[in-house]
Amino acid sequence: MTPERFQKLKRTLDRRQPDLTLLTEQIHKPRNIAALVRTSDAVGMHELHMVWPWDRHRPYSGTAMGSDRWVNIHRHESMSQAISHLKSGGYQIFAAHLSDKSLDYREVDYRQPCAILMGNEKKGVSEQALAQVDQEIIIPMEGMVESYNVSVAAAIILAEAHRQRQAAGLYERCRLPEAEYRACFFRWAHPDVAKFCDQKELCYPPVSMEDGEIINPSAWYASVRDGSAPRISDALNSGTVISKELKI
Numbered sequence: 001m002t003p004e005r006f007q008k009l010k011r012t013l014d015r016r017q018p019d020l021t022l023l024t025e026q027i028h029k030p031r032n033i034a035a036l037v038r039t040s041d042a043v044g045m046h047e048l049h050m051v052w053p054w055d056r057h058r059p060y061s062g063t064a065m066g067s068d069r070w071v072n073i074h075r076h077e078s079m080s081q082a083i084s085h086l087k088s089g090g091y092q093i094f095a096a097h098l099s100d101k102s103l104d105y106r107e108v109d110y111r112q113p114c115a116i117l118m119g120n121e122k123k124g125v126s127e128q129a130l131a132q133v134d135q136e137i138i139i140p141m142e143g144m145v146e147s148y149n150v151s152v153a154a155a156i157i158l159a160e161a162h163r164q165r166q167a168a169g170l171y172e173r174c175r176l177p178e179a180e181y182r183a184c185f186f187r188w189a190h191p192d193v194a195k196f197c198d199q200k201e202l203c204y205p206p207v208s209m210e211d212g213e214i215i216n217p218s219a220w221y222a223s224v225r226d227g228s229a230p231r232i233s234d235a236l237n238s239g240t241v242i243s244k245e246l247k248i
Helices: 003-014 030-042 079-088 150-167 178-189 191-200 217-226 232-237
Strands: 020-025 047-051 072-076 092-096 114-118 135-138
Touching: 003 178, 020 030, 020 079, 020 150, 030 047, 030 150, 047 079, 072 079, 079 092, 092 150, 114 150, 178 191
Parallel strands: 020 047, 020 114, 047 072, 092 114, 092 135
Antiparallel strands: none
């Protein structure tokens, strides 16, 4: 890994926003999904939530120009489950929806933990979802058309969220928990080894945060061959705070 690559990975992770996210409802066009993931990465979002049961068996890959490697994507079975999950984590839910209750998107506070809900390309946000959100928001328009493309609308709203958070200094300090930071760094820096560990349910080998390289890789590979490399199940049984997504 070059020093420039190492610094870029760290600089990006240092600015990740773990409490700003998108929640999408039944968005199915690959180009829109790709644009949403790319925009999420661009504003420093750490994860994106999708409700996508209509097409649950279609593989999601290759539509985001690689951006899905940098943003964690979580798929939920229903809007109710997704919203409940986010609210249990302290998130406010802002739905992009035109109604007499809607506020200008610039009037809400995106500095707090929040999720911006974007509806389906044709049907918009469902009534079921609207009954659970905290606030409906709109983007003022002056033309003949009634709405922006969903990915464009998300980009406009997230640009305002970025502006507010930048002004509040939320990009000036690392906000990811250390375990997630290290696990994410490993997945970005060593994707092939991370994939191997995921498949074998092995803990990620330790890396040096001075240069991003695996510490004593020959010893780790030897432990994999002889079966002594630490496994996720061993870490859990020993009481180590670790999960399948936080292997470090």
